[in-house]
Amino acid sequence: MKNAIIYVPGKGGSAKEAEYYRKFFNDGFDIIGFNYKSEKPWDAKVEFSNYFDSLISKYNKIMLIANSLGAYFSLISLADKKIKKAMLISPIVDMERLILDMMISENVSKEELRIKKEIETSFGEILSWEYLTYVIKDTINWNIPTEVLYGEKDTMTSIDTINNFVKKTNTNLTIMSGGEHWFHTKEQMEFLDKWFKSNI
Structure with a gap:
């Protein structure tokens, strides 16, 4: 084999x-x-x-x-x-850390993302509340x-x-x-x- x-x-x-x-x-x-x-x-x-x-x-x-x-x-x-x-x-x-760093660079708060659900960044990525909340709970083992x-x-x-x-x-x-x-x-x-x- x-x-x-x-x-x-x-x-x-x-x-x-x-x-x-x-x-x-x-x-x-x-x-x-x-x-x-x-x-x-x-x-x-x-x-x-x-x-x-x-x-x-x-x-x-x-x-x-x-x-x-x-x-x-x-x-x-x-x-x-x-x-x-x-x-x-x-x-x-650490996807949570990466997303939070992108939010900081775009001056987007957790509350703003929670309300808007999705926010497009200046560098073409989409910040997503669903994505963020998922990776916070889903830890790597x-x-x-x-x-x-x-x-x-x-x-x-x-x-x-x-x-x-x-x-x-x-x-x-x-x-x-x-x-x-x-x-x-x-x-x-x-x-x-x-x-x-x-x-x-």
């Missing part, structure tokens, strides 16, 4: 990005990009759970690689799945062996937030000095490759 690598892209990413990771594995691995449709966490919980359930019986071992929002959806959906290891790149690990790659200059997740997550979930953290949320430059991709090779 083969092993599988499941790649979950971030928002606006593509399942085709999974091909990047083929170079790290031999022919005994299927590399699968998960082209999920969910935009809300409650939808992701159903979609992600069903998708992984459909694959688990077909493979000996499954490794998860997840990026940004894809990592957040994985964290809230897959904690009880038979995943041997997870590799998380720039994961969103994760105990799968996990490696986290984080860029020092990540503007989505603060160093304190990532450190809190790492302590709570007993995961291993690697920080790239000067790295960003989106790993894309030659130097950043070389760092990612080294991190990945030494931790799989």
Whole structure:
């Protein structure tokens, strides 16, 4: 029975990005990009759970690689799945904090959001009362062996937030000095490759 690598892209990413990771594995691995449709966490919980359930019986071992929002959806959906290891790149690990930070930057109070239900931000994101109240109640409980790659200059997740997550979930953290949320430059991709090779 083969092993599988499941790649979950971030928002606006593509399942085709999974091909990047083929170079790290031999022919005994299927590399699968998960082209999920969910935009809300409650939808992701159903979609992600069903998708992984459909694959688990077909493979000996499954490794998860997840990026940004894809990592957040994985964290809230897959904690009880038979995943041997997870590799998380720039994961969103505290959605409540991220939304509250966006509200502060847009000068939107909780009361205003509660009344209006949805508010469009100056940077194109929609603040949603339903989304915020859901993520406040829906905490992450994760105990799968996990490696986290984080860029020092990540503007989505603060160093304190990532450190809190790492302590709570007993995961291993690697920080790239000067790295960003989106790993894309030659130097950043070389760092990612080294991190990945030494931790799989």
